[in-house]
Amino acid sequence: MSALIARQAQPSLAERLADLAVQALIDEADLSPKPGLVDRRGNGAHNDLHLGLMHASAHALWPAFKAMAQAAQLFGEVGQPLREALGQLGREGETEMLRVTAGVNTHRGAIWALGLLSAAAMLRPDAAPGQVATTAATLARLSDPAAPHNPDSHGARVCRTYGVLGAREQAQHGFPAVLGHGLPQLLASRRAGAGEQNARLDALLAIMSDLTDTCVLHRAGLQGLGRMQQGARAVLDAGGAASLDGRRQLRELDRDMLALNASPGGAADLLAATLFLDRLTPAASAPTGSN
Numbered sequence: 001m002s003a004l005i006a007r008q009a010q011p012s013l014a015e016r017l018a019d020l021a022v023q024a025l026i027d028e029a030d031l032s033p034k035p036g037l038v039d040r041r042g043n044g045a046h047n048d049l050h051l052g053l054m055h056a057s058a059h060a061l062w063p064a065f066k067a068m069a070q071a072a073q074l075f076g077e078v079g080q081p082l083r084e085a086l087g088q089l090g091r092e093g094e095t096e097m098l099r100v101t102a103g104v105n106t107h108r109g110a111i112w113a114l115g116l117l118s119a120a121a122m123l124r125p126d127a128a129p130g131q132v133a134t135t136a137a138t139l140a141r142l143s144d145p146a147a148p149h150n151p152d153s154h155g156a157r158v159c160r161t162y163g164v165l166g167a168r169e170q171a172q173h174g175f176p177a178v179l180g181h182g183l184p185q186l187l188a189s190r191r192a193g194a195g196e197q198n199a200r201l202d203a204l205l206a207i208m209s210d211l212t213d214t215c216v217l218h219r220a221g222l223q224g225l226g227r228m229q230q231g232a233r234a235v236l237d238a239g240g241a242a243s244l245d246g247r248r249q250l251r252e253l254d255r256d257m258l259a260l261n262a263s264p265g266g267a268a269d270l271l272a273a274t275l276f277l278d279r280l281t282p283a284a285s286a287p288t289g290s291n
């Protein structure tokens, strides 16, 4: 193979970050058994979602994630121009998602979280996960004057009704559910010898045990949120997804979430963010292409 072809075949850092973001979404969707969520077993509490749609949506977002990372490279620093470019690219990604899914919201929260993290990772290729999240938070705190304010979004309505913080604040605060719960649990469960799928389930449960997930509040109110948080904590306290007792608790939680029509979509998005940050270091330190 000539040197020219070898050079062209080398993906750029923006492309590798987009690969990581899409892979994180695919891995999140495939992870099973997740309480209430779409997974390999079925549609969970959703009647308009299925695994194939989640995969198609994830792949359709690759150009948006690449473009967000490229915008970070172009502007080179956190500031108003980059924030506005990311807002525009995020909205275009959302439009493409809705086109591919014929109007179903598969990944709205994930575009927001992974878009910011992809841009932050591009700005700070050698940074640790916490530093990447801090940079993403600084971006999220800048206002985007072009963003259409939708006071009727499910998240906005629920935040008003219950006085909780949602997807926007999770990013603005530096993804505490990821840095304080998902990532530490993923590493702890791996260290304890849980298989990779069980470690990822434990990470999801750790996020669920603490998050005010507006998807759950919207569909199942405070009762649903309480059952999600308490049930997730019970699985972890029983030994996690790799233990017999933990599996029993997990089955009960899944049954209850389905009965309540509750699906922790926000926690699922933040698990994808956890997997993205977990894999970042090797991706970012590999040789880079030209853009």
Ligand SMILES: CC(C)(COP(=O)(O)OP(=O)(O)OC[C@H]1O[C@@H](n2cnc3c(N)ncnc32)[C@H](O)[C@@H]1O)[C@@H](O)C(=O)NCCC(=O)NCCS
Pocket: 068, 086, 087, 088, 089, 090, 091, 107, 108, 109, 110, 111, 112, 113, 115, 116, 144, 147, 150, 153, 154, 155, 156, 165, 166, 167, 168, 170, 211, 212, 213, 214, 215, 265, 266, 267, 269, 270
């Ligand atoms: C911030 C977003 C998610 C809107 O949130 P809002 O609460 O109004 O709405 P909505 O109910 O439509 O979506 C919430 C999404 O967040 C996820 N979510 C729910 N609860 C939480 C939580 N506590 N933490 C994190 N994510 C959550 C859900 O999965 C859901 O998909 C986003 O859609 C947005 O406004 N984007 C603007 C475009 C933009 O600036 N993009 C930048 C790309 S980097």
Ligand SMILES: Nc1ncnc2c1ncn2[C@@H]1O[C@H](COP(=O)(O)OP(=O)(O)OP(=O)(O)O)[C@@H](O)[C@H]1O
Pocket: 028, 029, 037, 038, 039, 044, 046, 049, 054, 104, 105, 106, 107, 108, 109, 110, 154, 215, 216, 218, 219, 263, 264, 265, 266, 268, 269
């Ligand atoms: N595996 C998954 N299964 C289901 N939802 C997921 C999964 N992964 C991520 N999500 C997130 O959950 C959200 C879907 O939640 P929900 O169905 O409550 O959204 P909605 O369109 O706002 O509401 P509704 O379906 O009640 O009209 C998606 O935006 C997506 O970000």
